[in-house]
Amino acid sequence: MEDSRKKPIMIGVIVVCLGVAAAVTLMRGSGGGGIDAISDDEMTWVKCSNPACKAEYEMSLKQYFKGINERLNPTAMARSTPPLTCKKCGKDSLFRAEKCANPSCGAVFFRDSVPNDLPDRCPECGQSKTEESRRKRMAGGQ
Ligand SMILES: [Zn+2]
Ligand SMILES: [Zn+2]
Numbered sequence: 001m002e003d004s005r006k007k008p009i010m011i012g013v014i015v016v017c018l019g020v021a022a023a024v025t026l027m028r029g030s031g032g033g034g035i036d037a038i039s040d041d042e043m044t045w046v047k048c049s050n051p052a053c054k055a056e057y058e059m060s061l062k063q064y065f066k067g068i069n070e071r072l073n074p075t076a077m078a079r080s081t082p083p084l085t086c087k088k089c090g091k092d093s094l095f096r097a098e099k100c101a102n103p104s105c106g107a108v109f110f111r112d113s114v115p116n117d118l119p120d121r122c123p124e125c126g127q128s129k130t131e132e133s134r135r136k137r138m139a140g141g142q
Helices: 002-030 033-037 061-071 129-141
Strands: 043-048 056-060 092-099 108-110
Touching: 033 061, 043 061, 043 108, 056 061
Parallel strands: none
Antiparallel strands: 043 056, 043 092, 092 108
8 A cells, every 4th residue: 555655756756856857958059068069160040030121140159059048038938039139130030041942942931930840841932842852762762
């Protein structure tokens, strides 16, 4: 009787411990360290969500993550990525974006632009890098 009552408590303790471990790992992941592993040559597209600006440009991925880290509030569990300051309009409305791999399109768009679809689906021409690479992999396998 005693033993069977203890078991659920033990499981509860283990689950809590795992949760804490996961949280610590996440905090470490966004706290630095990992950023220095990013190559200086690595670039990412960013786009300004200010409707009066809509600037699109490439920036260093390392600088991007550094900017995000400076803006993250360590005491609050960040649910969404904070915006960076746009170099064109100076507003905090700059988010990471994808560039369409379709050479005749080349649109720069935010991930998850198309609801319930692949995050890198281009809202302009409908191409998705993920889908393309999947298709290539399938074609190569035949
Ligand atoms: Zn802007
Ligand atoms: Zn496109």
